[in-house]
Amino acid sequence: MRSLRAWFVRMRGSFRKQRLERDLSEEIEANLQLHIDDNLRAGMTPEESRRQALLKLGGVEQTKEAYRDRAGIPWLNTLIRDLRYGIRMLRKNPGFAAAAILTLALGIGANTAVFSIVDAVLLRSLPYPDAGRMVVIHEELNRARPLNVSWRGTAAGSAPGHVAVAAWHRDWIGNRVGRGAPASQLAFRDQAARHRYIRRRHSAAPRRGIRRLLHSRSPRHEG
Amino acid sequence: MERKSNVWQGTLALMVLKTLETIGPLHGYGIARRIEQTSGNVLSLNYGTLYPALLKLEQEGYIASEWGLSDNNRKAKFYRLTRAGRKQAQQETRDWELAIAVLARFLAPESQP
Numbered sequence: 010m011r012s013l014r015a016w017f018v019r020m021r022g023s024f025r026k027q028r029l030e031r032d033l034s035e036e037i038e039a040n041l042q043l044h045i046d047d048n049l050r051a052g053m054t055p056e057e058s059r060r061q062a063l064l065k066l067g068g069v070e071q072t073k074e075a076y077r078d079r080a081g082i083p084w085l086n087t088l089i090r091d092l093r094y095g096i097r098m099l100r101k102n103p104g105f106a107a108a109a110i111l112t113l114a115l116g117i118g119a120n121t122a123v124f125s126i127v128d129a130v131l132l133r134s135l136p137y138p139d140a141g142r143m144v145v146i147h148e149e150l151n152r153a154r155p156l157n158v159s160w161r162g163t164a165a166g167s168a169p170g171h172v173a174v175a176a177w178h179r180d181w182i183g184n185r186v187g188r189g190a191p192a193s194q195l196a197f198r199d200q201a202a203r204h205r206y207i208r209r210r211h212s213a214a215p216r217r218g219i220r221r222l223l224h225s226r227s228p229r230h231e232g
Numbered sequence: 233m234e235r236k237s238n239v240w241q242g243t244l245a246l247m248v249l250k251t252l253e254t255i256g257p258l259h260g261y262g263i264a265r266r267i268e269q270t271s272g273n274v275l276s277l278n279y280g281t282l283y284p285a286l287l288k289l290e291q292e293g294y295i296a297s298e299w300g301l302s303d304n305n306r307k308a309k310f311y312r313l314t315r316a317g318r319k320q321a322q323q324e325t326r327d328w329e330l331a332i333a334v335l336a337r338f339l340a341p342e343s344q345p
Contacts (some may be wrong), residue, residue: 011292011293011294011316012292014289014291014292014293015291015292018290018291019291030310033283035307035309036260036283036308036309037283039259039306039307039308039309040259040260040261040279040308042278042306043259043261043262043302043304043306044261045251046304046306047265050281065278065279066278066279066280067278067279067280068279068280069280071280072283074280075280075281075284076241076283076287078284079284079287079288079291080287165249
């Protein structure tokens with residue numbers, strides 16, 4: 010507790026150095042004077058009195074230095090000094106300051122823009138009910154690259170267990186599919202699944218989003 | 233020339249507290265002189281080292297300071313013990329008494345059984 014209190018006092022001390030400094034100078038001077046008085050009373054000459062008193066003190070500057078380290082927090086003092094220096098230099102070179110600030114502004118702006126896209130495309134879930142259960146279906150033939158499945162075949166039931174099937178093409182991204190596929194674009198296994206989809210879509214309040222829209226639902230969850 | 237010791241690490245704060253406890257409010261120079269006298273002039277103190285020590289004690293709330301006038305009408309900053317300082321002095325006294333007692337047993341071992 011005590012050391013915590015001391016830290017607060019020192020933190021404050023870092024911001025009112027001049028007052029502390031003046032106080033210390035006065036205190037040192039006052040104590041020196043008392044010492045000199047004593048020495049004079051002991052029969053020393055005035056010069057010798059002062060010299061002895063200073064000797065005993067061990068150097069005014071060293072004393073002040075040790076005091077300063079304790080009065081404030083040294084690293085905080087350094088930080089404040091550096092900040093002041095930085096601000097002074099910026100003010101002295103307005104051109105450089107403008108360039109630096111502009112660079113920062115552009116950097117931050119670009120970063121924000123890129124993140125907004127990443128957030129919308131990759132991080133937020135898609136605007137469909139049960140978005141986490143969506144899958145992309147394609148066929149594979151040996152080692153060949155993925156083939157698109159037949160739209161009619163899939164819609165007719167070659168992808169069993171799916172509530173809704175929708176076609177997707179990368180050229181559509183952002184327009185047709187952007188605001189949540191209307192039920193008319195989807196092929197449903199049966200009428201009940203279609204109604205379920207519409208109900209959920211309305212309750213799920215679709216948000217912005219792009220891409221994939223195969224809505225999957227496996228039979229064991231059908232209850 | 234007589235041999236003088238420096239003040240041992242960590243003991244200055246307690247000496248200051250005890251001095252203020254014994255004599256009451258005192259300025260820095262008075263504290264320094266008093267410490268030397270009490271030690272029977274065995275301890276030699278750079279008066280400059282007292283300032284950071286006093287400041288630390290004040291920051292910790294063990295002593296408080298205010299400006300006043302000395303006996304011979306000089307302006308001086310007087311330090312006095314706070315209530316927390318009084319408690320701290322007692323606590324540290326107990327700690328040191330224990331440390332000294334333990335150390336004494338090592339320095340002068342009684343006859344071995």
